[in-house]
Amino acid sequence: MSDTMQPPFSILFVDDDEMSRNHFARAMSADYNVHVARDADEAMTVLSRYGAEIAVLVTDFRMPGRDGDDLLREVAQAYPQIVRILVTAYADKDMLLQTVNTGDVFRILEKPLRTDMVREVLQLATARYTERETRQQRLLAMDETLAFLAHELNTPLATISLCARSVENDVAAQYDPQRQREIGLAATSMLNNAQYCLTLISSFWATVHKSGGQQSASGGATRAVRATRLIAALLDTYPFVASQRDWVKVDVEGDFVVHAMPNCVALVLSSLLSNALRALDGRSAPSLRVEVVAFPEPEIRIRDNGPGIAPEIKARLLQDPVTTHSGAGGHGMGMIFCNRIMQSFGGCLRIESTLGAGTTVTMGFPGSNGRLHATGDEEPSDTQLASR
CATH class of the missing domain: 3.30.565.10 (Histidine kinase-like ATPase, C-terminal domain)
Incomplete structure:
Protein backbone atom coordinates (compact mmCIF):
# COMPACT_ATOMS: atom_id res chain seq x y z
CA MET A 1 0.00 0.00 0.00
CA SER A 2 1.32 3.42 -0.86
CA ASP A 3 0.50 7.10 -0.81
CA THR A 4 -2.33 8.30 1.48
CA MET A 5 -4.76 5.37 1.26
CA GLN A 6 -5.94 4.45 4.76
CA PRO A 7 -6.94 1.00 5.98
CA PRO A 8 -10.73 0.56 6.08
CA PHE A 9 -12.73 0.97 9.25
CA SER A 10 -13.17 -2.10 11.45
CA ILE A 11 -16.52 -3.43 12.64
CA LEU A 12 -17.21 -5.75 15.58
CA PHE A 13 -20.33 -7.94 15.12
CA VAL A 14 -21.62 -9.85 18.15
CA ASP A 15 -24.22 -12.62 17.86
CA ASP A 16 -24.52 -16.06 19.44
CA ASP A 17 -25.75 -17.51 16.15
CA GLU A 18 -22.84 -18.77 14.05
CA MET A 19 -24.78 -18.52 10.77
CA SER A 20 -25.55 -14.85 11.46
CA ARG A 21 -21.88 -14.13 12.22
CA ASN A 22 -20.72 -15.83 9.03
CA HIS A 23 -23.34 -14.10 6.87
CA PHE A 24 -22.46 -10.66 8.28
CA ALA A 25 -18.73 -11.24 7.78
CA ARG A 26 -19.17 -12.37 4.17
CA ALA A 27 -21.48 -9.47 3.33
CA MET A 28 -19.36 -6.71 4.89
CA SER A 29 -15.74 -7.86 4.59
CA ALA A 30 -15.40 -6.27 1.15
CA ASP A 31 -15.86 -2.82 2.70
CA TYR A 32 -14.64 -3.23 6.29
CA ASN A 33 -12.27 -5.20 8.47
CA VAL A 34 -14.71 -7.44 10.32
CA HIS A 35 -14.23 -8.97 13.78
CA VAL A 36 -16.89 -11.28 15.22
CA ALA A 37 -17.71 -12.56 18.70
CA ARG A 38 -20.31 -15.00 20.03
CA ASP A 39 -21.14 -13.23 23.31
CA ALA A 40 -20.45 -10.14 25.42
CA ASP A 41 -17.38 -11.57 27.16
CA GLU A 42 -15.74 -12.58 23.90
CA ALA A 43 -16.57 -9.16 22.46
CA MET A 44 -14.71 -7.46 25.32
CA THR A 45 -11.73 -9.74 24.66
CA VAL A 46 -11.70 -8.67 21.01
CA LEU A 47 -11.93 -5.01 22.05
CA SER A 48 -9.03 -5.35 24.45
CA ARG A 49 -6.89 -6.28 21.45
CA TYR A 50 -8.42 -4.29 18.60
CA GLY A 51 -10.24 -1.45 20.37
CA ALA A 52 -7.97 1.19 18.82
CA GLU A 53 -9.12 0.34 15.31
CA ILE A 54 -12.77 -0.68 15.79
CA ALA A 55 -15.16 2.10 14.77
CA VAL A 56 -18.56 0.43 15.10
CA LEU A 57 -20.05 -2.23 17.38
CA VAL A 58 -23.10 -4.13 16.07
CA THR A 59 -24.57 -6.43 18.72
CA ASP A 60 -27.58 -8.68 19.03
CA PHE A 61 -29.76 -8.08 22.09
CA ARG A 62 -30.75 -11.64 23.06
CA MET A 63 -27.64 -13.68 23.87
CA PRO A 64 -26.80 -16.31 26.50
CA GLY A 65 -25.27 -14.85 29.63
CA ARG A 66 -24.96 -11.07 29.44
CA ASP A 67 -27.28 -9.51 26.90
CA GLY A 68 -26.61 -6.76 24.35
CA ASP A 69 -27.81 -4.05 26.72
CA ASP A 70 -25.12 -4.97 29.25
CA LEU A 71 -22.47 -5.06 26.51
CA LEU A 72 -23.52 -1.66 25.14
CA ARG A 73 -23.23 -0.05 28.57
CA GLU A 74 -19.78 -1.54 29.19
CA VAL A 75 -18.52 -0.46 25.77
CA ALA A 76 -19.97 3.03 26.24
CA GLN A 77 -17.90 3.33 29.43
CA ALA A 78 -14.65 1.72 28.24
CA TYR A 79 -14.64 2.72 24.54
CA PRO A 80 -16.78 5.87 24.20
CA GLN A 81 -15.45 6.60 20.71
CA ILE A 82 -17.02 3.43 19.26
CA VAL A 83 -20.42 3.93 17.62
CA ARG A 84 -22.92 1.37 18.95
CA ILE A 85 -25.74 -0.34 17.01
CA LEU A 86 -28.29 -2.75 18.47
CA VAL A 87 -29.88 -5.65 16.57
CA THR A 88 -33.12 -7.16 17.87
CA ALA A 89 -35.95 -9.37 16.72
CA TYR A 90 -38.17 -8.31 19.60
CA ALA A 91 -40.56 -5.35 19.56
CA ASP A 92 -40.22 -4.77 23.30
CA LYS A 93 -40.77 -1.03 23.69
CA ASP A 94 -39.66 -0.79 27.32
CA MET A 95 -36.48 -2.79 26.61
CA LEU A 96 -35.62 -0.64 23.60
CA LEU A 97 -36.14 2.60 25.52
CA GLN A 98 -33.97 1.40 28.39
CA THR A 99 -31.20 0.30 26.04
CA VAL A 100 -31.22 3.56 24.11
CA ASN A 101 -31.08 5.58 27.32
CA THR A 102 -28.28 3.59 28.98
CA GLY A 103 -26.18 2.45 26.04
CA ASP A 104 -26.21 5.56 23.83
CA VAL A 105 -27.31 3.54 20.79
CA PHE A 106 -26.77 5.11 17.39
CA ARG A 107 -29.31 2.94 15.56
CA ILE A 108 -31.57 -0.07 16.20
CA LEU A 109 -31.81 -2.68 13.44
CA GLU A 110 -34.54 -5.30 13.27
CA LYS A 111 -33.97 -8.91 12.33
CA PRO A 112 -33.75 -10.31 9.75
CA LEU A 113 -30.98 -7.96 8.67
CA ARG A 114 -31.07 -6.64 5.12
CA THR A 115 -27.64 -6.17 3.57
CA ASP A 116 -28.47 -2.88 1.87
CA MET A 117 -29.87 -1.42 5.11
CA VAL A 118 -26.82 -2.56 7.11
CA ARG A 119 -24.46 -0.98 4.59
CA GLU A 120 -26.35 2.31 4.74
CA VAL A 121 -26.34 2.38 8.54
CA LEU A 122 -22.64 1.46 8.72
CA GLN A 123 -21.78 4.35 6.39
CA LEU A 124 -23.62 6.73 8.71
CA ALA A 125 -22.00 5.15 11.76
CA THR A 126 -18.45 5.44 10.42
CA ALA A 127 -19.14 9.07 9.54
CA ARG A 128 -20.24 9.64 13.16
CA TYR A 129 -17.09 7.86 14.39
CA THR A 130 -14.92 10.16 12.27
CA GLU A 131 -16.69 13.23 13.69
CA ARG A 132 -16.14 12.01 17.25
CA GLU A 133 -12.51 11.20 16.57
CA THR A 134 -11.87 14.64 15.08
CA ARG A 135 -13.50 16.38 18.03
CA GLN A 136 -11.56 14.24 20.51
CA GLN A 137 -8.28 14.90 18.72
CA ARG A 138 -8.86 18.65 19.00
CA LEU A 139 -9.46 18.35 22.73
CA LEU A 140 -6.41 16.15 23.14
CA ALA A 141 -4.32 18.60 21.14
CA MET A 142 -5.17 21.39 23.57
CA ASP A 143 -4.50 19.17 26.57
CA GLU A 144 -1.20 17.79 25.32
CA THR A 145 0.12 21.09 24.00
CA LEU A 146 -0.72 22.80 27.28
CA ALA A 147 0.95 20.00 29.22
CA PHE A 148 4.12 20.39 27.17
CA LEU A 149 4.11 24.18 27.49
CA ALA A 150 3.56 23.94 31.23
CA HIS A 151 6.50 21.57 31.54
CA GLU A 152 8.77 23.71 29.37
CA LEU A 153 7.81 27.06 30.93
CA ASN A 154 7.78 26.10 34.59
CA THR A 155 11.55 25.72 34.90
CA PRO A 156 12.60 29.02 33.26
CA LEU A 157 9.84 30.93 35.06
CA ALA A 158 10.91 29.47 38.38
CA THR A 159 14.50 30.44 37.58
CA ILE A 160 13.41 34.00 36.78
CA SER A 161 11.58 34.12 40.10
CA LEU A 162 14.66 33.00 42.04
CA CYS A 163 16.92 35.46 40.22
CA ALA A 164 14.48 38.30 40.77
CA ARG A 165 14.25 37.52 44.47
CA SER A 166 18.03 37.40 44.71
CA VAL A 167 18.38 40.77 42.94
CA GLU A 168 15.67 42.25 45.11
CA ASN A 169 17.46 41.19 48.30
CA ASP A 170 21.06 41.84 47.25
CA VAL A 171 21.17 45.15 45.41
CA ALA A 172 24.83 46.21 45.13
CA ALA A 173 25.91 48.68 47.80
CA GLN A 174 27.72 50.95 45.29
CA TYR A 175 24.45 52.13 43.84
CA ASP A 176 22.91 55.26 45.26
CA PRO A 177 19.61 54.88 47.12
CA GLN A 178 17.52 56.01 44.16
CA ARG A 179 19.20 53.48 41.85
CA GLN A 180 18.85 50.76 44.47
CA ARG A 181 15.15 51.52 44.71
CA GLU A 182 14.72 51.35 40.92
CA ILE A 183 16.53 48.00 40.73
CA GLY A 184 14.48 46.67 43.62
CA LEU A 185 11.22 47.71 41.97
CA ALA A 186 12.29 46.10 38.68
CA ALA A 187 13.19 42.86 40.49
CA THR A 188 9.85 42.89 42.30
CA SER A 189 8.04 43.38 38.99
CA MET A 190 9.97 40.44 37.45
CA LEU A 191 9.08 38.26 40.42
CA ASN A 192 5.40 39.19 40.36
CA ASN A 193 5.07 38.62 36.62
CA ALA A 194 6.85 35.25 36.74
CA GLN A 195 4.64 34.10 39.60
CA TYR A 196 1.57 35.34 37.74
CA CYS A 197 2.54 33.26 34.68
CA LEU A 198 3.11 30.16 36.82
CA THR A 199 -0.26 30.60 38.49
CA LEU A 200 -1.99 31.23 35.17
CA ILE A 201 -0.58 28.04 33.60
CA SER A 202 -1.51 25.97 36.65
CA SER A 203 -5.01 27.43 36.83
CA PHE A 204 -5.72 27.04 33.10
CA TRP A 205 -4.53 23.45 33.03
CA ALA A 206 -6.67 22.61 36.08
CA THR A 207 -9.69 24.22 34.40
CA VAL A 208 -9.16 22.20 31.22
CA HIS A 209 -9.06 18.94 33.16
CA LYS A 210 -12.09 19.81 35.29
CA SER A 211 -14.16 20.68 32.22
CA GLY A 212 -14.48 16.99 31.30
CA GLY A 213 -15.08 15.48 27.89
CA GLN A 214 -11.44 14.87 27.06
CA GLN A 215 -8.98 12.30 28.20
CA SER A 216 -5.70 13.00 29.86
CA ALA A 217 -2.56 12.86 27.78
CA SER A 218 -0.87 10.62 30.29
CA GLY A 219 -1.30 7.11 31.59
CA GLY A 220 -3.96 4.68 30.49
CA ALA A 221 -6.29 7.42 29.31
CA THR A 222 -4.19 8.14 26.25
CA ARG A 223 -6.01 7.25 23.03
CA PHE A 365 8.26 4.37 18.74
CA PRO A 366 8.39 2.03 21.75
CA GLY A 367 7.31 -1.57 21.37
CA SER A 368 8.18 -4.24 18.87
CA ASN A 369 4.67 -5.43 17.91
CA GLY A 370 2.68 -2.44 16.77
CA ARG A 371 0.92 -4.04 13.79
CA LEU A 372 -2.80 -3.79 13.53
CA HIS A 373 -3.42 -7.44 12.65
CA ALA A 374 -2.01 -10.70 13.91
CA THR A 375 0.77 -12.23 11.83
CA GLY A 376 2.91 -15.31 11.86
CA ASP A 377 1.66 -18.88 12.20
CA GLU A 378 -1.42 -18.08 14.28
CA GLU A 379 -4.65 -19.52 12.94
CA PRO A 380 -7.45 -16.92 12.83
CA SER A 381 -10.03 -17.61 15.51
CA ASP A 382 -13.74 -16.98 15.27
CA THR A 383 -13.15 -13.58 16.83
CA GLN A 384 -10.80 -12.55 14.03
CA LEU A 385 -12.23 -12.42 10.54
CA ALA A 386 -9.76 -11.81 7.77
CA SER A 387 -9.91 -8.36 6.30
CA ARG A 388 -10.30 -7.78 2.61
Missing part, protein backbone atom coordinates in the same frame (compact mmCIF):
# COMPACT_ATOMS: atom_id res chain seq x y z
CA ALA A 224 -4.44 5.04 20.42
CA VAL A 225 -4.40 6.16 16.78
CA ARG A 226 -2.96 4.47 13.70
CA ALA A 227 0.19 5.99 12.22
CA THR A 228 -1.29 6.11 8.73
CA ARG A 229 -4.29 8.05 10.00
CA LEU A 230 -2.06 10.65 11.69
CA ILE A 231 -0.11 11.09 8.46
CA ALA A 232 -3.23 11.29 6.28
CA ALA A 233 -4.77 13.89 8.60
CA LEU A 234 -1.58 15.97 8.48
CA LEU A 235 -1.36 15.87 4.68
CA ASP A 236 -5.03 16.82 4.40
CA THR A 237 -4.61 19.92 6.57
CA TYR A 238 -1.01 21.05 6.01
CA PRO A 239 -0.80 24.47 4.26
CA PHE A 240 1.21 23.38 1.22
CA VAL A 241 2.42 26.12 -1.13
CA ALA A 242 2.27 25.87 -4.93
CA SER A 243 3.23 22.31 -6.02
CA GLN A 244 4.66 21.17 -2.66
CA ARG A 245 1.97 18.51 -2.14
CA ASP A 246 3.10 16.81 -5.34
CA TRP A 247 6.57 16.32 -3.83
CA VAL A 248 5.19 14.10 -1.06
CA LYS A 249 4.64 10.35 -1.38
CA VAL A 250 3.65 7.90 1.39
CA ASP A 251 4.95 4.32 1.54
CA VAL A 252 3.35 1.94 4.06
CA GLU A 253 5.22 -1.31 4.68
CA GLY A 254 3.27 -2.03 7.86
CA ASP A 255 0.89 0.14 9.86
CA PHE A 256 1.00 0.36 13.65
CA VAL A 257 -0.85 1.99 16.52
CA VAL A 258 0.57 5.10 18.17
CA HIS A 259 -0.31 4.51 21.81
CA ALA A 260 1.00 7.73 23.37
CA MET A 261 0.16 11.42 22.85
CA PRO A 262 -1.06 11.24 19.22
CA ASN A 263 -1.41 15.00 18.88
CA CYS A 264 2.10 15.66 20.13
CA VAL A 265 3.27 13.08 17.57
CA ALA A 266 1.31 15.05 14.97
CA LEU A 267 3.17 18.21 16.06
CA VAL A 268 6.49 16.43 15.50
CA LEU A 269 5.35 15.21 12.08
CA SER A 270 4.29 18.71 11.10
CA SER A 271 7.60 20.20 12.20
CA LEU A 272 9.65 17.56 10.35
CA LEU A 273 7.53 17.97 7.22
CA SER A 274 8.06 21.73 7.36
CA ASN A 275 11.84 21.29 7.68
CA ALA A 276 11.96 18.88 4.73
CA LEU A 277 9.87 21.12 2.49
CA ARG A 278 12.10 24.08 3.33
CA ALA A 279 15.19 22.02 2.47
CA LEU A 280 13.68 21.09 -0.90
CA ASP A 281 12.93 24.65 -1.91
CA GLY A 282 14.75 25.39 -5.16
CA ARG A 283 15.71 21.77 -5.92
CA SER A 284 15.23 20.75 -9.55
CA ALA A 285 13.43 17.46 -8.78
CA PRO A 286 12.22 17.65 -5.15
CA SER A 287 11.18 14.40 -3.49
CA LEU A 288 9.84 13.83 0.02
CA ARG A 289 8.87 10.31 1.11
CA VAL A 290 7.03 9.47 4.32
CA GLU A 291 7.62 5.81 5.19
CA VAL A 292 5.63 3.82 7.75
CA VAL A 293 7.29 0.62 9.00
CA ALA A 294 5.97 -1.77 11.66
CA PHE A 295 8.86 -4.26 11.92
CA PRO A 296 11.38 -4.84 13.37
CA GLU A 297 10.39 -1.70 15.29
CA PRO A 298 7.55 0.76 14.57
CA GLU A 299 8.95 3.81 12.80
CA ILE A 300 7.94 6.79 10.67
CA ARG A 301 10.68 8.09 8.36
CA ILE A 302 10.72 11.45 6.59
CA ARG A 303 13.15 11.16 3.69
CA ASP A 304 14.09 14.08 1.39
CA ASN A 305 16.58 14.59 -1.42
CA GLY A 306 17.58 18.06 -0.28
CA PRO A 307 21.09 19.46 0.16
CA GLY A 308 21.77 17.50 3.33
CA ILE A 309 23.22 18.68 6.64
CA ALA A 310 26.88 19.23 7.48
CA PRO A 311 28.17 16.62 10.00
CA GLU A 312 29.17 19.22 12.60
CA ILE A 313 25.64 20.69 12.55
CA LYS A 314 23.86 17.32 12.47
CA ALA A 315 25.76 16.22 15.58
CA ARG A 316 24.28 19.13 17.55
CA LEU A 317 20.74 19.33 16.14
CA LEU A 318 19.03 17.32 18.88
CA GLN A 319 20.87 18.99 21.77
CA ASP A 320 21.78 22.57 20.90
CA PRO A 321 19.79 25.44 19.37
CA VAL A 322 21.43 25.36 15.95
CA THR A 323 19.59 25.96 12.69
CA THR A 324 20.23 25.49 8.98
CA HIS A 325 17.79 28.26 8.00
CA SER A 326 18.50 31.22 10.25
CA GLY A 327 17.91 33.55 7.31
CA ALA A 328 14.28 32.44 7.22
CA GLY A 329 13.73 33.07 10.91
CA GLY A 330 14.79 29.69 12.27
CA HIS A 331 15.92 29.65 15.88
CA GLY A 332 17.15 26.07 16.19
CA MET A 333 14.66 24.95 18.85
CA GLY A 334 12.45 22.88 16.55
CA MET A 335 14.47 19.67 16.57
CA ILE A 336 15.07 19.94 20.32
CA PHE A 337 11.31 20.32 20.79
CA CYS A 338 10.63 17.28 18.58
CA ASN A 339 13.25 15.17 20.32
CA ARG A 340 11.86 15.96 23.77
CA ILE A 341 8.35 15.00 22.71
CA MET A 342 9.52 11.63 21.36
CA GLN A 343 11.60 10.94 24.47
CA SER A 344 8.69 11.83 26.75
CA PHE A 345 6.89 8.57 25.88
CA GLY A 346 9.93 6.34 25.37
CA GLY A 347 10.48 7.01 21.67
CA CYS A 348 13.44 8.53 19.89
CA LEU A 349 14.46 10.73 16.98
CA ARG A 350 17.34 9.82 14.65
CA ILE A 351 18.90 11.90 11.86
CA GLU A 352 20.86 10.54 8.92
CA SER A 353 22.17 12.98 6.34
CA THR A 354 24.74 13.22 3.56
CA LEU A 355 25.75 16.52 2.02
CA GLY A 356 24.34 16.73 -1.50
CA ALA A 357 22.28 13.55 -1.09
CA GLY A 358 19.48 14.41 1.33
CA THR A 359 18.31 13.78 4.88
CA THR A 360 16.27 11.09 6.63
CA VAL A 361 14.70 11.75 10.03
CA THR A 362 13.34 8.66 11.79
CA MET A 363 10.70 8.75 14.51
CA GLY A 364 11.14 5.59 16.57
